[in-house]
Amino acid sequence: MQVYQAPLRDMRFALRELHGDDGFGDAAVLAEFDDETVDAVLEEAARLNTEVLLPLNRTGDEEGCRIENGVVRTPEGFKAAYDQFREGGWCALASDPKWGGQGLPEQVNKLIEEMICASNVSFSLYPGLTHGATTALDGHGSEELKQAYMPKLVSGEWSGTMCLTEAHCGTDLGLLRTRAVLQGDGSYRLTGNKIFISAGEHDLTDNIVHLVLARTPDAPKGVKGISLFLVPKYVPNADGSLGNLNGVTCGNIEHKMGMKASATCQMIFEESVGWLIGEPNKGMAAMFTMMNTERVSVGIQGLGVGEAAYQSAVYYAKDRVQGRSLSGVKAPDKPADPIIVHPDVRRMLMTMRAYLEGCRAVGVWVSRALDAETSSPDPEVRKRATDFVALMTPVVKALFTDLGYDAANLAVQVYGGHGYIRESGVEQYVRDARIAMIYEGTNGIQALDLVGRKMPAGMGRNLRAFFHPVSQFIEDNAAAEGPLAPMIGALGQAFGALQLSTATIAQKGLADPEEAGAAATDYLRLLGLVAMAYCFAKAAKVSAAKLAEGSGEAAFYKAKIATAAFFFDRILPDATARFLAIKAGKASIMALDEAAF
Amino acid sequence: MQVYQAPLRDMRFALRELHGDDGFGDAAVLAEFDDETVDAVLEEAARLNTEVLLPLNRTGDEEGCRIENGVVRTPEGFKAAYDQFREGGWCALASDPKWGGQGLPEQVNKLIEEMICASNVSFSLYPGLTHGATTALDGHGSEELKQAYMPKLVSGEWSGTMCLTEAHCGTDLGLLRTRAVLQGDGSYRLTGNKIFISAGEHDLTDNIVHLVLARTPDAPKGVKGISLFLVPKYVPNADGSLGNLNGVTCGNIEHKMGMKASATCQMIFEESVGWLIGEPNKGMAAMFTMMNTERVSVGIQGLGVGEAAYQSAVYYAKDRVQGRSLSGVKAPDKPADPIIVHPDVRRMLMTMRAYLEGCRAVGVWVSRALDAETSSPDPEVRKRATDFVALMTPVVKALFTDLGYDAANLAVQVYGGHGYIRESGVEQYVRDARIAMIYEGTNGIQALDLVGRKMPAGMGRNLRAFFHPVSQFIEDNAAAEGPLAPMIGALGQAFGALQLSTATIAQKGLADPEEAGAAATDYLRLLGLVAMAYCFAKAAKVSAAKLAEGSGEAAFYKAKIATAAFFFDRILPDATARFLAIKAGKASIMALDEAAF
Structure with a gap:
């Protein structure tokens, strides 16, 4: 059974009691959010996750996404949940207030990301990718592009994607072939095929804004000739209304091991109108702005799914009776003791627990540095925070996803044969967690x-x-x-x-x-x-x-x-x-x- | 891509070059099989596996088993493959010649089991469970029961099952509730529900013979009151023809993480006629005869699936080009080097390789002891072999299945994002391998x-x-x-x-x-x-x-x-x-x- 309540007490411990001496704690962004406000946000997020997103997790896995004539349908209930999520302001949580965001500190936001991933990691990708796209656009895009796209992306009215991978190149992006040709009006026309595009096409938002890596005809070979473009599904008119379809179609969606409620799309660009983000041939730098943020978030996916698996295993270990304790009967009123009495079951539960509390503590430490990096008043602290984030980003991504996967596997083991049956819900955690060790750069x-x-x-x-x-x-x-x-x-x-x-x-x-x-x-x-x-x-x-x-x-x-x-x-x-x-x-x-x- | 060729050279190394000094090598059963014969059997088995069973592995996973009105259909091609397998004498390979078996030494038979599990582990359960059932029947059944059932089970004309688990008890079989009531003619009537019954119902054989753990009305509580019964789907007539349906029905089949071509059945026994195997209340002993054999075989499942995953990963690592070698370009004619040049990819391949060669070496050592245990002329050797098998059975089961699962996961990692897509075939190895750490006693x-x-x-x-x-x-x-x-x-x-x-x-x-x-x-x-x-x-x-x-x-x-x-x-x-x-x-x-x- 999929069981999840946000571990608010441990979250507050990591947030307020553990890292007081790390020197990252005086970030300006924190001043606007007192403890009471943060607690209220965390509690409301916890409620929303358990009540709205968690119930759609297993049904979403069973139903999956479907494609018919290029139209991608998310599972039953996802659209309504997304609307509720967006209307509640959850899409805009961590974004810059300049664009309508709420400017929540990253150390709080990442805890809410953990909750979302625990409740429904497939769902998390829809707002998650949008957040990555706005980070890159805000960091590198022209003021004109930002004005046109940021508000609607930040609010979640539109969603975003990252179009990097092609069939023949994932890790080695230098090989990519999608072409972008400059037009007289300063725009580009993009043509090429991308694969593994999360949320590339779906029915949750009116428009989808693709951030696409491509090459101009005269670009140098390899990674030094890659530029980043913004390519909307529908080109907005000057008044913000949606114009014509832009030659962006979804050729197919992938049949995957897990994450079945997340549409992973093959995207076809045919003479699609796009605009350069940042300098020509500097696409990798802009892409890494987004990628680094995403890497920490993918680590959080591992933590979140692992936590849900842990809680589901604890639930079962207390409920399932089988055998008697080696130190004497513990539940004389039952035909056997709950399996949590057995040392080897404890070993598994404690292993999961240690992984997850350990990752959460490290994660909050890094998130505090993310906040300090952008908003500490002290340039020395900002510098040190930047160094620390740079070092820890790959660690958070790989360590958390490895251990989250191990935790999911241990949960199945605690369930025994019942864990292998789809109805139990725990084998889904294994299938869902597996991808996080791979995407956004393999571990x-x-x-x-x-x-x-x-x-x-x-x-x-x-x-x-x-x-x-x-x-x-x-x-x-x-x-x-x-x-x-x-x-x-x-x-x-x-x-x-x-x-x-x-x-x-x-x-x-x-x-x-x-x-x-x-x-x-x-x-x-x-x-x-x-x-x-x-x-x-x-x-x-x-x-x-x-x-x-x-x-x-x-x-x-x-x-x-x-x-x-x-x-x-x-x-x-x-x-x-x-x-x-x-x-x-x-x-x-x-x-x-x-x-x- | 699912790639598999039996590693015959390494198998021969483990069989003939590695364990010469272990003292288990003079088992009588070996004398009848000279090297030339064994090589011919291994080569023919390798061919059959790669040509017949391997192509059905992924299609079987996609299609799965279906149930309609209690009738269970295996995936397209399974019936024809089973017929070919049976007609070729592969069902009878390791069984006693007294019952029509070929008496192949276990050390050779377990290598063929490895091939079958590598090619199609779902398929392996159909003949595999039958083999477990004949072991228990041959060891504990009456001569009359053996005469009636052994020949057709050994040939594979009929198949067998092990009906142990009930919804509320797996590990703790003392809690089981299925009842067996003695009739005037010495037979019993069995009533109860069993779950997780592999091959409980299917369309591969004319009859299915269930070995069922149950309790007589006056039996002591707990494991000391469990007896083992033989309950056929159709009760055979005196002339061997099939008689009436015996109140054994399949209520449903499980929706599982993997092993989708293996029908995992909920079996309902309603006043089904059965016969006692062995002594009343000694069912656990008879069950363990079968269980111990099966535990080694489940270990071999881990090894087999791991080997297929390894070979599939090697195939991809040589084929996929991405990035350049850190020690200089290796494939100047290609846009990038094959990923096998990268140390971290090598680390993964070598890890898998070491796991699998190590397990195979240990497995053959234990299989040699299995042969010595039953057929060494020296009582001292038989004793030592029995001790060694007793010690190593849980090790083979748990170690091989853990490492086989790790190997399958590493294969997915070598494939990167492509490994998460069902079409690649490697994520199936993860899903299929996961159960072996659980069934026949969790690790x-x-x-x-x-x-x-x-x-x-x-x-x-x-x-x-x-x-x-x-x-x-x-x-x-x-x-x-x-x-x-x-x-x-x-x-x-x-x-x-x-x-x-x-x-x-x-x-x-x-x-x-x-x-x-x-x-x-x-x-x-x-x-x-x-x-x-x-x-x-x-x-x-x-x-x-x-x-x-x-x-x-x-x-x-x-x-x-x-x-x-x-x-x-x-x-x-x-x-x-x-x-x-x-x-x-x-x-x-x-x-x-x-x-x-």
Whole structure:
């Protein structure tokens, strides 16, 4: 059974209690949103998600999207839910008030994104892609284009897409072939085929605005000859009303493993009118503006789906009776004990819990930096926030989606045979979560971005934005006592392994970039584990202090310490394995002749 | 694209070159099958699988099974394929010649099972369940029942099922409610509902013979009051012709995550005539005869599906061009290099390869013991084989299915976005492989079987059948040089961790069985990793010797050593993480109050 209530208490913990010392907390944007307002927004979002989006999750999966004569129909109930979502102002939540947005801080907005992804990740793509498109348009578009499109995109009246991939090129966009030819009036005509376009065509909005990567006839080869264009489905008239169809059609929708309520479209552009966004041949830069935001959001998808899977597994583990506790009967009134009594079931639930609380803590830390980056009054803080976001974006994307997928799989395991049956709802989480490890750059590409770009940039400047607070915290708590003491010890050891790995990769990678490539995935995971370990140790420290103060929420803080202890006992040991794998180098990865495969 | 050719060379390596010193090799059953015969059987099986079963795998997934008025239709082509399979004698391969079987050694038969699971794991269940049923019937049934049913089940003219699970009980069969009432003629009347019955109803055979767990009215409560019954769909007449329908109907078939061409049935028994198999109230013992065989076979499902996923990923990694090699252009005639040049793609392919070669090596070792157990002339060998099979059955089931699932997921990752699309065929491997971690006892149950029953049995006698050859090998090769030297060192370290873990669990588990339960899953994986490490070190040693002799198959043996090196570099480090997790004990797993979840 699909069960979900937004974990508001843990969200508030990550938002207000955990990261007070990170230096990102004085962003101007926060001043406009006091705790009471934020709580009201979070609670209202929680209600909307559980009541409106969650009930459409499984029905949407069963029904899927359909295409008839180029018209794409979303599942029953999606249009009404979208209207309610839009009318409630949820589309405009995090956007600039200049365009009608509400300017909600990212650290709050990302928590609401988590709720939406937990309730209905297929639905999340419709407003989600629009948000990506407005980010790129706002950052790089001309004032004229912005005036014409931003208000309706921000409100959700129109939706947006990102048209990057073609059948022969995904990761390697330099190969793309869609052509854009300049017209006398300054517009372009675009012709080409795109695939895997989320929300490329659907019935939720009156107009769809495509952001399309294409090449002009005289453009340099490869990624240096790619430009970004805005191509609306209907070209708006001067008065804002919709004009003619613009030669943009949906050739087909994909039959996918999951995310079935999200229309993944093959889009055909035939002499479609478009306008350049930003400079010619600088499309990749504009695209990355949008892509980086999206990468953090895709990480949040992993967290959200994982959380829903976790809650659904907890529900079942308390409800399903099977066998008796090894330490004596727990439910004498029932024919058997609920399976949550069994240590191996607990292990699975605690693993999920540790993954999700750990990711949420790291996610809020990064989101606070997103806010500081754009609105801290202190240029030093802005700089440090930018470095930190740059470093952590690939980590959030890959780590959260990997662990969210693992959590979904553990949920199925808790359900046993019933989890394999579609009616249970949990196998859907596995199918839905699988794509997040792939799109917006596969997790392997995230790892290469981390070791190849983010790590070496500015002689390790990005890394310092992460290493410094962690080493400071270890130093400050070297004399810790009680449950924190072993956590600091283990954190110190894992951090040491991370530092050594960093030096190894930097050194070997200089002489041979394949060495960095061979280490990339394990290094990203190692860094992610250290980030979670740091957050858990801080959480345990904060919680211990609250308990010492005699907090009225003892159960919450005790559970937080217990979950942290579990993380250090059972999850962090993987850091040692990753360190050993990195140390082994590329030799045995590259040894086999291609013909031997 | 679904690509599969049976890995005959690696199969022959595991069968003839790797385990010569295991002491299981002189089983009588082997004498009747010389190398030439075995090769011919393997080659013919490979051909049949690639030509007949593989093409039906994806179409079977798309079409699925249907039910109309209780009649279950398998997908287009399945009936013809089953007829061809049966007429070719493949159903009868491993069965006793007394019943028309061919008496093929298990070590060869399990390799053919691997091929069938790789080609079409949904199909594999139809003959597979029949084989399980004949094992139980042959082991526990009366001569009269055997005479009436064995020949037609062995030939595949009729098929068999195992009817265990009910809606409220899977793992905890003690709760089951299906009733069997003795009649004046010695038969029973069975009434009850069973779920998750693979091949419970279908259109491949004229009759279906159900092996049903049920309770007589006066039976003791719990598992001590369960008996096993044979209940045919049609009761055969004395002359072997089919008589009346026997009150066995299929209420519905399940809508599942995968395995869609396998009919998973809700079976309703209404006053159905049945006959007792074995003693009253001893049904669990008879069921475990069948279950143990099936558990090894389910492990082989993981290996088979993983191998198909691996081969499909290799195909794509050589075909798909994207980006350029970090060490310089490799395919100057193409717009980009094939993705197999990238270290992170290699890492994924090598991981799959190491998993599958490692599992195959362990699997053949266990299958050799299965043969020795039943047909070694030496009672000491039979005893040791029985111990070894008992220990390794849960390991094969859980380890192979976990790693097979991981391999399937890595294949999707290699395909990138295309892997998420159904047409690619690889996401099906993920969906199909997922169930093997659950059915025939979840992998958590396997782990509990290992630490709770198999480990302590006979004061560790089962364990000694594994520990002894491993420690002997480490000792014998302590002075190894070249690539074997670090492997022996790493194997010794992992084996030491396994011994320590065993002692820890044995000690703590005596005082508190929850400690054993908390360690179970990590312990099973640790043991599995050591088993694979042992096989890889042996494989490297054998291969180095062949190369030193100037073998004409240098490419094969070099690849084997390279894969072994990768395993020790990149996979075995997980043993350290598992050891640390086990050492941590149950405290943080059990700390949280149930209400805190």
